[in-house]
Amino acid sequence: MNAFRGDSALSDIELEEKFSQRRLNQSVTGRLLPLIAPIWRQIAAVIGIEIVQVLAIFARPLLIGFVIDRGLRQAGPGVDAPIIAWACVGLAATWGLRFALGGLSQYYAGIAAIRVLNDLRTRVFAHVQTLSVGYFDRTKAGRIIARADRDVDTLEPLLIQGPPEFLSAILRLCLSGFLLWLIAPSLLAGLTAVVPILLIATLLFKRVSQRSWAKVAENRSRFTAHLVETVAAVRLIKQSGRDQENLAKYRGLLEDFNRSLIFGTVRSGWFAPFTGLLTTAGLALTLVVGGRGIALGTLTLGELAQSLFYVFLFLAPLQEFSDLFERFANGTACAQRIFLLLDTKPEITDSPAALSLPVVRGEIEFRNVSFGYRPGRPVIRALDLQIGAGELLAIVGPTGHGKSTLVQLLTRFYDADEGAVLLDGQDIRTISERSLRNHVGVVLQDNVLFGGTVLDNLRxxxxxxxxxxxxxxxxxxxxxxxxxxxxxxxATQVGALGSQLSQGQRQLICLVRAYLADPSVLVLDEATSAIDVSTERRIQQALRVLCEGRTALVIAHRLETIRSAHRIAVIENGRIVELGPHETLAAAGGHYAALYGAYERSAGLGPVPQLARRQRHPDEDHVPSA
Structure with a gap:
């Protein structure tokens, strides 16, 4: 996977194909069948109902033909009222049966749809949670939402409604053909001449339609992704005054979607008129052949009436195939994208012999670590750093030089390209992810709250x-x-992503959560950079409590918050260029002194609160500098 890490030159679909290591346009029929295996009873019930409904449909032409030939006596006096009455009762019964069974069919189909679609949504959701952070860094949130929502919904007509309707069409086609053969083989012979033409047209339609709907589904994912990003970044868009430009981009994506939809409709729109032409030709042929049969005495008027019904029943499924294959094409295109996501494997996984550490002292070592988000562009370069158990280490340096990347590597959101990160002397790649993250807590600048109350978020x-x-x-x-x-x-509702609270209130909740988790190692990644002044003192108190008795890494631009750290590491260009206490580094006149001097001049600092640090044990003096 590292071969394309962060490769922005790839399109969205190409990137997804790289992740899943499979092509988009692959057959998915074999993978769709297992989805309906758990609901085979409901599907069987729907199919059984469809069979009964088809038989009820074919009873009507028989009754009508019987009325014409027997009830309306052409040679005898008047009509046979009892026959007509019983025929009317029979016709009413077939319609009543169709209405009743139609509702029952919808009931079973609905149960099946709810089960299979919810199972698939759950499967997609569970799989998304297993994916590595790198996947989310390079994939738009809207595309993931489209897979789990709209694309799953599109499978319902394909998986639930499609099989019974397709079976019904096949049954009507075959049964009407058989009855036409019994009445007049010449009628069936004329109709069957159009079947090869229809089959060729259907195959062509399927291929064209599937490609067209795949493009439609892709363009739909694009404008959905942009919508999700806009909602997430609405404050930035408003602040920067880019709402019109953002709207123009959204309109452009909608136009791309509309063009693909129109183009797909135009390319596949010929199928319905084509089948309509075949239907008209079939009816004309039936009238000609049937009229000749009546003239020759080989066909009764009732049989001709039945034949006309059977012609409709023979040709109607051919017209329905256009809708069925359009559903198939659309559903298959969405299924391909869903399976593309499900085939994506997490980059970071536990080894078969992964360890679970019940207790951690908190010793950390970065041993000759190199890492880059893109090939050939390292962010961390051959970095060596040892952090003693219980030590408070501050990490400072210019933006983009690797400070936060150390957090990504320590929490194993990414694996080092070279070297190793060790916790208590154990390579973290040999520790299970759950165990590692139970012992390493992180409080970020972009604190995350979920919808619910304050207590819900603390819990x-x-x-x-x-x-x-x-x-x-x-x-x-x-x-x-x-x-x-x-x-x-x-009990206050925090709102979506904590929007009902101030930045400081949200950060306090995150700090309480970190305290409740009680990790052996605590990482504060820019945790105080966006705190409002009114809660600054409380934040400092919370940080002092949090850092007591545990290893702590503090990454901050607000340098006054880390002057009391045991040591301060200065990172530039992915390397540690200075390491030591604040007083020593400030007196050395090097990188840290320049950073701190510039910060003091810009901030106009007076006396500031400091993070409390515990007394170092004499044995900690062995911790080497880089």
Whole structure:
């Protein structure tokens, strides 16, 4: 996978094909059949109902022909009222049966659809959660949503409604052909002449339509992805005044979609008129042959009437095939994209012998680590760094030089290209992902809250905790006063992504969550860079509590928050250029002194609160510098 990591030159579909290591345009029939295996009883019931309905349909021409030949006596006096009455009762019964069975068919089809589509959605959702962070870094959120939502919905006509309707069409075609042969073989011979023409046209239509609908599905995914991105970045769009440009881009994507839809419709629109032409030709042929049969006395008027019905029943399925194959083409195109996602394997996986560490001291080592998001463009270069258990290490440096990448590697969102990251002397690639992330907690600048109450979000870190325990943790962190002062206290709804709270309130909730998780290693990645002034003191108190008794890595641009760290590592161009305490580095007059001096001049700093650090154990003095 590293061969195309971050390759922006690839189109969306090409990138998805690279991830899944398969081509988009592959047959999916064999993979669709297992989806309906769990609902075979419901499908069988629908098919059985369709068979009964088809038989009811064919009873009508028989009754009508019987009325014409027997009920309306051409040679005798008047009409046979009892025969006509019974025929009317029979016709009413066939229509009543069709209405009743139609509702029952919809009931079973609905149950089957709900089950198979929900199972598929669950499967897609579960698979998405297993994918590595790198996949989400390079795939638009809207495309993933389109796979799990619209594309899954499109499979319903293909998987649930398609098989019974296709069987019904085949039964009507075959049964009407057989009855036509019984009445007048010459009628069937004339109709069957159009079947090879129809088969060739159907195959051509299937190929053209499938390609067209694949393009439609792709363009639909593009404007859906752009819509999702717009919703997520609405503040940035408004702030930058780019709403008109963004609207123009969306319109362009819609126009691409409309063009592909119109083009696909034009390319496949000939099929329905073509089958209509065949139907008209078949009816004309039936009238000519049937009229001649009546003139010669080989065919009765009732049999001709039956034949006309059978011609309709023979040719109608041919017209229905256009709709069925359009569904097939559209559903297959969406199924290909769903399976493309399901075939995508996570880049980061546990080894078969992955370890689960019950206890972690918190010793960290980056041993000759090199890494880049794109081939040939390393972000981290041969980096060596050791962090002692319980040490508070601050990492500073210019933006884009690898500070946050260290977090990605330590949490194993990405694997190092060269070298190794060790936790308590154990290569993290030999530790299970769940165990590693249970022991390594991360608080990011872009804090994430889910819809629900404050307590709901706190409970994510400790699902078994009661309300009292969650509130006690908030008190310990120093966040209680702020959270309790919300309109409904801890029962306040935070809104989508925490939109109802301030940045500082959201960050306090994330810090309480980190405290509840109680990791052995804590990483604060720009955790204080966007805090409002009113909660600055509470944030500092929370950080002091969080850092006590655990290994802590603090990555920050606000340098006043990390002056009291045991050591400060300065990273430039993916390498550690300086390492030591604040006083030593500030006096050395090197990179850190320049960074801190520039920060002091820009911020006008006076006395500032500092992160409390515990006293270092004498044994920690052995920790080497890079």
């Amino acid at each position: 994510l870190a400790k699902p078994e905790a009661g309300d009292d325990e969650l509130i006690a943790a908030s008190r310990r962190i120093g966040a209680h006063d702020v959270l309790q002062s919300l309109p409904h206290g801890y």
